[in-house]
Structure formats: C-alpha cells, structure tokens
Amino acid sequence: MDYNFSASFWRKRAVKAALDRRDDNRTWCGFRFRKFPSDGIAMQELLCRCRPQVLVELGTQYGGSTLFFSSFAAQAGIETIVTADIVALERPDVPIATFLTGDDTSPEIFAQIKELVGDRTCSVVIDSDHRAEHVDKELELYAPLVTPGQALIMEDTHVDVLDFKKFRENGGPLRSIQKYMPKHPEFELTTDIEPYITSNFFGYWVKKSS
Ligand SMILES: C[S@@+](CC[C@H](N)C(=O)[O-])C[C@H]1O[C@@H](n2cnc3c(N)ncnc32)[C@H](O)[C@@H]1O
Numbered sequence: 001m002d003y004n005f006s007a008s009f010w011r012k013r014a015v016k017a018a019l020d021r022r023d024d025n026r027t028w029c030g031f032r033f034r035k036f037p038s039d040g041i042a043m044q045e046l047l048c049r050c051r052p053q054v055l056v057e058l059g060t061q062y063g064g065s066t067l068f069f070s071s072f073a074a075q076a077g078i079e080t081i082v083t084a085d086i087v088a089l090e091r092p093d094v095p096i097a098t099f100l101t102g103d104d105t106s107p108e109i110f111a112q113i114k115e116l117v118g119d120r121t122c123s124v125v126i127d128s129d130h131r132a133e134h135v136d137k138e139l140e141l142y143a144p145l146v147t148p149g150q151a152l153i154m155e156d157t158h159v160d161v162l163d164f165k166k167f168r169e170n171g172g173p174l175r176s177i178q179k180y181m182p183k184h185p186e187f188e189l190t191t192d193i194e195p196y197i198t199s200n201f202f203g204y205w206v207k208k209s210s
Pocket of ligand 1: 033034035058059060061062064084085086087104105
C-alpha cells in the first residue's frame with residue numbers, strides 16, 4: 001500500500017493554534033482527558049462502528065480517557081476496558097476497567113493484557129510513550145491483538161506532522177505507522193473518521209474483516 005502521509009499547510013496551522021490554546025488538555029467528568037474534543041468524538045464514532053468486546057488503552061495517565069470510553073461502552077458493545085500506564089496515579093472509578101501499572105512493552109504487561117482480552121473481539125488505542133522506537137514495539141505486540149473488523153487508533157502523530165523538535169531525529173508515532181502499515185495490508189486507513197482538528201493525523205485504522 002502506498003499512502004500519502006502529508007497534511008496541508010493551513011490545516012497544520014489550525015491544529016497548531018488549537019494546541020497553543022491547550023484544546024487537547026481538557027477534562028471528562030472532572031478527570032484530565034488529553035485529547036482534542038474532536039478526536040474524542042471521532043473515537044466514539046469508530047468504536048461504535050466496530051463494537052469491540054474489549055478495548056485496550058495504552059497510556060492511561062489521569063484516566064479521563066478511560067472514563068470517557070466507559071461512558072459510551074454500552075452503546076459500543078464494550079464489555080471490558082484494559083488500560084496500562086507505567087506510572088500509577090489516582091484514577092476514576094470505572095467498573096468495567098482494569099488498570100495495570102508497568103511498561104506496556106514488557107512481557108508481564110503484555111501477557112496480562114493478552115489474557116484479559118482472551119478470545120474476544122478487540123480494538124486498541126495507542127497513547128503512551130510517543131518515541132518511534134517505543135511505538136514500533138507497541139505495534140509489533142498489540143496490532144496482532146486487534147481482531148478483524150476492529151480499530152487500531154494511533155494517537156499524537158502530530159508530533160511528526162508538526163515537526164516537533166523532540167521527535168525530529170528519531171521520529172514519533174507517524175514514523176512507526178509509516179514503517180508498519182505498508183507491511184501490513186490487513187490494516188486499512190479509514191477515510192471518514194479523522195477530524196480536521198486532530199492530533200491523530202493518519203491515526204484511525206481498521207483491520208479488514210477477511
Ligand atoms: C499522552 S499520556 C496519555 C493520555 C490519556 N490517554 C488521555 O487521553 O487522557 C501518555 C501516558 O503514557 C504513559 N507512558 C509512558 N511510557 C509508557 C510505557 N512504556 N508504558 C505504559 N505507559 C507509558 C505516561 O506515563 C503517560 O501517562
């Protein structure tokens with residue numbers, strides 16, 4: 001597959017302006033939620049379409065995103081959320097969520113997540129350490145957990161698109177996507193989910209059904 005991973009100048013300006021306003025750092029029911037509202041809506045749309053039994057979230061942070069996912073779980077058919085973060089923080093009470101602490105690329109955390117997913121349908125949201133070296137490992141481990149017809153959402157690819165200094169040399173999530181996806185044609189980039197104001201450029205993928 002040959003994808004065109006470029007974004008227009010004016011769109012990049014608009015996203016940069018939204019980031020400067022800290023529009024990607026809001027709260028959901030009182031808990032910090034580190035996404036653009038438009039990306040939240042996009043995720044809700046995609047997950048309601050895919051209807052995973054299990055949602056795996058890599059990068060829990062304050063848990064606002066976990067609480068957000070749980071708030072439409074019934075409508076999206078989500079039975080369980082498994083969320084992992086290397087740092088243990090105070091988190092909201094989310095009855096359907098299991099909070100794990102540890103490096104999401106460690107064998108221990110991966111084994112626990114795989115076990116909790118079992119043979120159920122599974123979508124994955126990747127939002128932890130954004131360095132390409134780490135995201136490469138996450139893709140190798142977790143993209144195979146995504147079952148046919150389910151979503152793989154890669155967050156914060158804007159660090160590459162907007163050429164953030166910290167990621168300039170070794171790359172961020174988009175560099176990993178550019179490396180992984182051409183070798184994995186079982187994944188398809190969605191064409192109708194990504195919002196104009198997004199931190200997840202080229203981040204909304206679905207594994208083909210057959
Ligand atoms: C961008 S924040 C997650 C934001 C959250 N998903 C939200 O939308 O509100 C990234 C999180 O990844 C965690 N993290 C960094 N390296 C990690 C690793 N190796 N394994 C798991 N989590 C990690 C950080 O501790 C941080 O809480």
